[in-house]
Amino acid sequence: MRIAEIVVASLFIGIGLVCLQDAIRLGISAVGTNGPQAGFIIFWLGVLQLVMAAVIIFQGVRKKKTEESFFINRDAMMGAGYVALTSGLFCLMMQLLGTYLAIFIYSIVFTWWLGKCRWFSIIGLAVILTVAFYYGFEQGLMIPLPKSPWYVLGFPV
Secondary structure, three states: OHHHHHHHHHHHHHHHHHHHHHHHHHOOOOOEOOEOOOOHHHHHHHHHHHHHHHHHHHHHHHOOOOOOOOOOOHHHHHHHHHHHHHHHHHHHHHHHHOHHHHHHHHHHHHHHHOOOOOHHHHHHHHHHHHHHHHHHHHHHOOOOOOOOOOHHHOOOO
């Protein structure tokens, strides 16, 4: 498992470097004429990806060969599959329903199905995440996120 972790983290370093290169080409300043330049978010996501990949490589090199693998049993593998499934459905929902409605539905389904949380916590988290994304991107960074097809028809979703 050690070798696989190091190889995958190295691939993520390559992807992170491509992100940085493209972000620098687009401009990474936080202060542009209409808010941050096009590469600002991409640059910082690339930096974060490089740092996390370096941490994974460091941990992979230090890990002893006797340690257990990440997927200890079938249940752990199924948990990773559930996360992948819900993430794929989230991407589909973003195209069909728009970003904010997709975030709301995804956070409800994810915390109910996988988190087994109480309903008031689930609804509270869904509302807080949706509002935080709206104010963080649309109002704070002035980056419009994809809207639903109904937005064009006058619905505020």
